[in-house]
Amino acid sequence: MVDSEPAETIALELRGIGKAYGRGANAKRAVDDVSLRVRCGEVYGFLGPNGAGKSTTIRMALSLIRPTAGEALIFGRHPTEKGALARVGSLVDGGTFYGFLSGRDNLRVLARTQGGDGARIDEVLERVELDRDAKRKVKGYSTGMKQRLGVAAALLDNPDLVILDEPANGLDAAGIQDMRALIRGLAAEGKAVFLSSHLLHEVEQICDRVAVVHKGKLLREATVGELLDVGDALRIEAEPGDAALAALGGRWPAQRTETGLTVQASRADTPEIVRQLAAANVDIFAIGPDGHSLEDIFLTMTRDSDA
Amino acid sequence: MLDAVYAEALKLRRHRATWLMVWIYPIVVALILIGVLLYGAVAPAGEAGTTATAEQWINNTLIFWEIPKSAPGRFLIAGFAALVFAGEYGWNTWKLIIPARARWQLIAAKWVVVVGFVLISLIVTDLIGLIGELLGSLQGEAIPAGVTIGALLEAHIRAIGFALAPILYTVAFAGLFGVLTQSILATVILSIALVIIEGLLPLLAVLGHNYMPGISTPLIEVLPLYHVANVMAWAKGQGMTLALGPDAAIGFSFGASLAILSAWIAAAAAATQLRFARQDLN
Ligand SMILES: Nc1ncnc2c1ncn2[C@@H]1O[C@H](COP(=O)(O)OP(=O)(O)OP(=O)(O)O)[C@@H](O)[C@H]1O
Ligand SMILES: [Mg+2]
Numbered sequence: 001m002v003d004s005e006p007a008e009t010i011a012l013e014l015r016g017i018g019k020a021y022g023r024g025a026n027a028k029r030a031v032d033d034v035s036l037r038v039r040c041g042e043v044y045g046f047l048g049p050n051g052a053g054k055s056t057t058i059r060m061a062l063s064l065i066r067p068t069a070g071e072a073l074i075f076g077r078h079p080t081e082k083g084a085l086a087r088v089g090s091l092v093d094g095g096t097f098y099g100f101l102s103g104r105d106n107l108r109v110l111a112r113t114q115g116g117d118g119a120r121i122d123e124v125l126e127r128v129e130l131d132r133d134a135k136r137k138v139k140g141y142s143t144g145m146k147q148r149l150g151v152a153a154a155l156l157d158n159p160d161l162v163i164l165d166e167p168a169n170g171l172d173a174a175g176i177q178d179m180r181a182l183i184r185g186l187a188a189e190g191k192a193v194f195l196s197s198h199l200l201h202e203v204e205q206i207c208d209r210v211a212v213v214h215k216g217k218l219l220r221e222a223t224v225g226e227l228l229d230v231g232d233a234l235r236i237e238a239e240p241g242d243a244a245l246a247a248l249g250g251r252w253p254a255q256r257t258e259t260g261l262t263v264q265a266s267r268a269d270t271p272e273i274v275r276q277l278a279a280a281n282v283d284i285f286a287i288g289p290d291g292h293s294l295e296d297i298f299l300t301m302t303r304d305s306d307a
Numbered sequence: 308m309l310d311a312v313y314a315e316a317l318k319l320r321r322h323r324a325t326w327l328m329v330w331i332y333p334i335v336v337a338l339i340l341i342g343v344l345l346y347g348a349v350a351p352a353g354e355a356g357t358t359a360t361a362e363q364w365i366n367n368t369l370i371f372w373e374i375p376k377s378a379p380g381r382f383l384i385a386g387f388a389a390l391v392f393a394g395e396y397g398w399n400t401w402k403l404i405i406p407a408r409a410r411w412q413l414i415a416a417k418w419v420v421v422v423g424f425v426l427i428s429l430i431v432t433d434l435i436g437l438i439g440e441l442l443g444s445l446q447g448e449a450i451p452a453g454v455t456i457g458a459l460l461e462a463h464i465r466a467i468g469f470a471l472a473p474i475l476y477t478v479a480f481a482g483l484f485g486v487l488t489q490s491i492l493a494t495v496i497l498s499i500a501l502v503i504i505e506g507l508l509p510l511l512a513v514l515g516h517n518y519m520p521g522i523s524t525p526l527i528e529v530l531p532l533y534h535v536a537n538v539m540a541w542a543k544g545q546g547m548t549l550a551l552g553p554d555a556a557i558g559f560s561f562g563a564s565l566a567i568l569s570a571w572i573a574a575a576a577a578a579t580q581l582r583f584a585r586q587d588l589n
Contacts, residue, residue: 059402059587059588059589062402062405062406063405063406064401064402064405064406064587064588064589065587065588065589066585066587079406082409085406085407088406090406092402093399093402096398096399096400096402096403097400097403098318098398098400099398100322100323101318105317106403108314108317109314109317109318109404110314110403110404110407112310112311112313112314112317113310113311113314113404113407113408113413114310114407114408115310115408153403157407
């Protein structure tokens with residue numbers, strides 16, 4: 001059983017945590033009975049569409065808001081307990097800072113509030129490549145710079161658990177690449193990373209495990225591979241579509257789409273399908289796995305959970 | 308705790324609003340002093356007209372301790388306290404610091420910084436004023452005999468003590484309003500309203516006594532408005548007697564008013580802590 005696990009390896013545990021806004025009949029359950037465990041050395045994704053309750057859950061773990069049910073435990077301790085959050089670094093709302101202070105002064109304020117001396121400020125500023133802009137007021141920072149300063153703030157106290165709410169929001173392609181490398185690096189150092197996202201492709205490349213939330217409820221916890229494995233399908237762009245459909249001859253169930261067809265078949269079937277289509281004089285423009293969008297996965301899952 | 312205070316001071320010491328509402332006093336007084344000294348250097352020396360006694364002279368040097376008792380002075384203190392307590396909501400920065408330290412310490416640090424900054428500013432202003440008197444005496448305005456360092460120090464420490472009452476009272480309620488309204492503007496408006504109502508107290512007391520004597524008098528006796536005014540009046544040696552009508556008045560001893568006022572300050576501070584401890588920061 002998981003319970004025999006040494007407590008030390010469980011960085012974050014949510015036990016039936018819930019938050020209801022409002023009272024009585026008007027109460028809205030933003031988060032409902034979510035339980036999960038994040039272990040040291042893993043990157044754990046918290047995936048859900050807008051309004052799913054991701055930020056609310058993260059804020060409860062950080063003691064910013066009070067759960068109305070259940071509890072969050074950080075290395076086995078309540079976040080409100082003295083020193084419990086000392087091992088946690090966090091980034092919420094894309095980095096919240098004093099706009100009238102410089103980037104470096106913001107980190108100095110944070111370091112002092114944490115009770116530290118700020119010896120690591122230069123190191124973390126360098127790590128997020130902000131050392132040259134550290135003297136400028138945060139007011140003048142771009143979204144991406146604020147986000148990077150937020151990461152620097154999260155890493156300032158050398159935490160064992162890093163909690164990031166939508167770390168990729170507002171970053172350009174290069175920024176996302178950097179962020180991915182940084183997050184993987186943290187896990188490689190043995191830290192636990194808990195991050196939220198509303199985009200599947202963002203989490204699939206960096207997370208070891210993913211929890212899917214929808215309307216406040218945890219629908220499923222799985223590895224990324226398991227999550228994407230909702231049945232194999234290939235997407236084919238081909239013309240004429242009707243001829244293509246006929247050529248596959250019912251061997252693989254297929255459906256017409258705007259640009260061609262989707263075929264219920266695995267990757268290994270690709271060469272055979274291409275041969276069949278070519279023999280039928282169909283022009284093939286593209287063929288590849290039918291990427292499941294997050295929406296598809298949610299639809300499947302909510303259908304499953306309703307059934 | 309010291310770290311939390313240091314962090315808070317680091318945040319605010321060079322904020323534009325701190326210059327405008329706190330550091331303004333020593334700056335303005337220093338500028339005036341320089342102007343007066345320059346004028347004294349070029350103007351022909353007037354006849355030395357020192358008729359003041361030692362006690363009067365010392366009392367004149369206490370002028371800057373009237374600032375926290377005056378309405379404009381308290382507006383500025385309330386404005387600064389509003390910035391410190393309510394600012395984090397508008398800046399969205401509670402999320403940065405709450406995970407870093409116990410909530411009650413964050414609020415306590417704000418208390419220390421607001422009261423500390425105001426006191427530092429007024430003490431520095433006071434010292435500049437005294438330096439001015441000293442330099443003025445070199446230009447010919449004699450300091451009356453009988454003014455000793457000891458007497459001067461005692462008078463100034465006493466003045467600081469009395470000034471603490473309106474400062475702590477203003478900060479306590481601005482802090483509470485800040486945490487309740489989560490808005491700098493609302494906090495400033497409520498704090499100003501409190502000072503204005505206090506100024507209208509003589510009028511309100513008479514009206515209240517006239518129309519609803521059964522409620523008005525106990526209300527005045529319980530609420531802090533009269534007592535803060537009374538404590539400040541006692542600083543000058545005589546309490547404040549609030550006339551209610553031709554045959555009725557309210558007059559509390561210094562000790563009684565101080566006790567009631569202290570209870571209100573402690574209650575407001577405790578309410579601030581309790582509210583903040585349970586507050587959701589979305
Ligand atoms: N203070 C509040 N009062 C009432 N409802 C709230 C409050 N804060 C959040 N909610 C509701 O809780 C639900 C979850 O919000 P939350 O911000 O946690 O979602 P999210 O998963 O982070 O979404 P996003 O991807 O848009 O950031 C939403 O329906 C939201 O409207
Ligand atoms: Mg969110």
